[in-house]
Amino acid sequence: KAGVTQTPRYLIKTRGQQVTLSCSPISGHRSVSWYQQTPGQGLQFLFEYFSETQRNKGNFPGRFSGRQFSNSRSEMNVSTLELGDSALYLCASSYQGATEAFFGQGTRLTVV
Amino acid sequence: DQQVKQNSPSLSVQEGRISILNCDYTNSMFDYFLWYKKYPAEGPTFLISISSIKDKNEDGRFTVFLNKSAKHLSLHIVPSQPGDSAVYFCAYLTGANSKLTFGKGITLSVRP
Numbered sequence: 356k357a358g359v360t361q362t363p364r365y366l367i368k369t370r371g372q373q374v375t376l377s378c379s380p381i382s383g384h385r386s387v388s389w390y391q392q393t394p395g396q397g398l399q400f401l402f403e404y405f406s407e408t409q410r411n412k413g414n415f416p417g418r419f420s421g422r423q424f425s426n427s428r429s430e431m432n433v434s435t436l437e438l439g440d441s442a443l444y445l446c447a448s449s450y451q452g453a454t455e456a457f458f459g460q461g462t463r464l465t466v467v
Numbered sequence: 468d469q470q471v472k473q474n475s476p477s478l479s480v481q482e483g484r485i486s487i488l489n490c491d492y493t494n495s496m497f498d499y500f501l502w503y504k505k506y507p508a509e510g511p512t513f514l515i516s517i518s519s520i521k522d523k524n525e526d527g528r529f530t531v532f533l534n535k536s537a538k539h540l541s542l543h544i545v546p547s548q549p550g551d552s553a554v555y556f557c558a559y560l561t562g563a564n565s566k567l568t569f570g571k572g573i574t575l576s577v578r579p
Contacts, residue, residue, distance in 0.1 A: 386565045397571035411566045458510030
């Protein structure tokens, strides 16, 4: 069974640009969550999607957005990139109501 | 305000001995606490969880203890192995959604 797949693995962008990250969940998982990991703040919740609907949102500015498609694949978008957006972005998928979430390897975003 | 605190940023233990990783929390409204392990350049992997109605859960070398009156939980690893060297995160899960609230992590080093 394939795990959670995130693409791309690494990305370098310039301040002011926008970026789109992709996440393919484990087959059968309809819940997809996104997290940002930075050295100072640890792992912080961005948002969660279930059946194409955003079910929960963390404390991030509106520049961070996401969506989920009918096949449960999800994308997150960051517009007007800032240096502070440099981080590891992690996607996790799970069954509805399950305790355990499975994480992808993440996308390392560097903003220069 | 940090709801999950892992106050010790690092821990070094001799191979074969016990590793005790601690976590404190402020919000009592949780359903589960989970421990995740993370190697560099990989996503977190689930280790063990504990329900809010229990005070202990054991899985092989890993045991998690929950002290609700002290709002404290700990992960015991016995015996510790060099392959256990990683960053360990505790996180809580509330309600039917899949939002995990993480601590900042503890770096465990197991010396051969």
